[in-house]
Amino acid sequence: MNMNRRFFISLTGAAAVAWESLLAGSPEESPNYKVADHWWAMLIDVEKCIGCGNCVRACAAENNVPEGFYRTWIERYQVDDENMTEPIVDSPNGGINGFPQRAAGTGLTTGTIKEFFVPKMCNHCIDSPCTQVCPVGATFTTPDGVTLVDEKYCLGCRYCVQACPYGCRFIHPEKHVAQKCTLCYHRITKGLTTACCEACPTAARQLADLKNPKDPIHEFMRTHSVQVLKPQMATGAKAFYAHLDGSVR
Amino acid sequence: MNRFKDAEHLLRVAGVFLIGVTAFLLFRAWFVPPSFGQYGHYRADSMKDVAALPVVHAGHEVCESCHSDVLDVKKAGKHAGVNCEACHGPQGKHAEDPGSVKPVLPDTSVLCARCHEANSAKPKGFPAVVTAEHSMGMPCNTCHKPHSPKIVDDDAAKGGKK
Numbered sequence: 267m268n269m270n271r272r273f274f275i276s277l278t279g280a281a282a283v284a285w286e287s288l289l290a291g292s293p294e295e296s297p298n299y300k301v302a303d304h305w306w307a308m309l310i311d312v313e314k315c316i317g318c319g320n321c322v323r324a325c326a327a328e329n330n331v332p333e334g335f336y337r338t339w340i341e342r343y344q345v346d347d348e349n350m351t352e353p354i355v356d357s358p359n360g361g362i363n364g365f366p367q368r369a370a371g372t373g374l375t376t377g378t379i380k381e382f383f384v385p386k387m388c389n390h391c392i393d394s395p396c397t398q399v400c401p402v403g404a405t406f407t408t409p410d411g412v413t414l415v416d417e418k419y420c421l422g423c424r425y426c427v428q429a430c431p432y433g434c435r436f437i438h439p440e441k442h443v444a445q446k447c448t449l450c451y452h453r454i455t456k457g458l459t460t461a462c463c464e465a466c467p468t469a470a471r472q473l474a475d476l477k478n479p480k481d482p483i484h485e486f487m488r489t490h491s492v493q494v495l496k497p498q499m500a501t502g503a504k505a506f507y508a509h510l511d512g513s514v515r
Numbered sequence: 516m517n518r519f520k521d522a523e524h525l526l527r528v529a530g531v532f533l534i535g536v537t538a539f540l541l542f543r544a545w546f547v548p549p550s551f552g553q554y555g556h557y558r559a560d561s562m563k564d565v566a567a568l569p570v571v572h573a574g575h576e577v578c579e580s581c582h583s584d585v586l587d588v589k590k591a592g593k594h595a596g597v598n599c600e601a602c603h604g605p606q607g608k609h610a611e612d613p614g615s616v617k618p619v620l621p622d623t624s625v626l627c628a629r630c631h632e633a634n635s636a637k638p639k640g641f642p643a644v645v646t647a648e649h650s651m652g653m654p655c656n657t658c659h660k661p662h663s664p665k666i667v668d669d670d671a672a673k674g675g676k677k
Binding site: 270299301313314315316317318319320323324327328329342343344363364365366367368381382383403404405406407408409414416417418419448451452453455456458459461464465466467468469 | 525557
């Protein structure tokens with residue numbers, strides 16, 4: 267029995283070593299970009315959005331987004347101040363061609379009406395509901411705070427599409443995998459801003475790096491009231507909205 | 516071998532267990548990519564896959580490195596904060612190969628209206644017109660220079676493109 271026990275103990279030791287080597291993985295490759303040095307977020311100033319649709323077009327061009335699907339889009343809100351809980355929201359083709367003036371007699375016609383545009387996109391949540399439901403580890407939040415999809419792992423099961431409370435995901439009609447805003451990960455890791463921020467003529471959107479102490483977002487957040495969408499869901503959303511109306515959801 | 520006489524059945528079970536564990540480890544090593552688990556329950560190399568996608572918008576710094584003359588005009592005007600590709604569209608290919616890939620000039624009667632067409636949902640104070648009344652179908656650059664749109668002299672107002 268003594269030999270047997272020794273044999274088993276040595277076997278578990280070997281197995282532990284093998285396990286460790288399997289878990290270790292390959293080291294970080296890109297020398298210029300360190301994931302540990304960044305924590306990405308987006309700042310959206312609703313008051314600056316003019317609904318031109320530049321962000322939607324730029325996103326589609328940059329990321330080869332299939333027609334009829336949107337990784338970012340713009341919503342037009344029409345709110346009666348006496349009935350804030352039932353706004354009329356429209357987003358023709360995601361706002362990719364801008365917004366025509368509402369035809370007379372459509373939408374709200376009575377009451378005191380206010381209208382405004384709200385750009386929407388993935389909120390790159392810290393506690394993303396979408397990543398929690400993925401059964402195969404195909405979607406995840408990177409160490410620098412971006413929620414991505416591994417298209418080689420995605421089964422196209424649509425759990426994440428249903429889980430996202432912001433409606434930011436879709437299934438690619440040809441690849442049959444989940445797709446979403448990558449926060450232009452291929453650009454921000456090269457020191458560029460996102461395509462939507464690059465194309466926004468009024469700087470209504472601003473990419474922000476919360477780990478960079480010199481990022482203007484810190485001064486902006488200190489001096490402005492900033493909200494996230496659906497805070498009651500505790501998603502840890504990182505798309506920060508300034509001047510957001512209470513009727514927006 | 517007498518000392519194992521009473522434990523042979525245990526050895527057999529241990530053997531089966533050993534084969535099972537080895538097979539599991541082999542299959543796992545075969546199927547699980549090395550970067551899986553590096554940062555969490557996902558394949559860390561997929562971050563590199565996404566990061567390796569082609570850049571389509573060059574970014575205004577790249578544009579400005581060649582077109583500094585336009586930048587000087589733009590900086591002085593109302594469109595100082597508008598990046599090049601907001602109007603000219605994605606120009607990554609042009610930036611890579613300026614000789615053979617030439618950008619197409621946008622049609623101002625469509626382009627300008629995207630931002631400046633009057634709409635009740637636009638923020639108050641944003642310069643907007645009803646283009647049908649304002650220009651009656653004429654392209655905006657008949658009077659306005661897009662890089663610095665404010666009309667400063669009479670020539671421009673009379674239709675001279677400057």
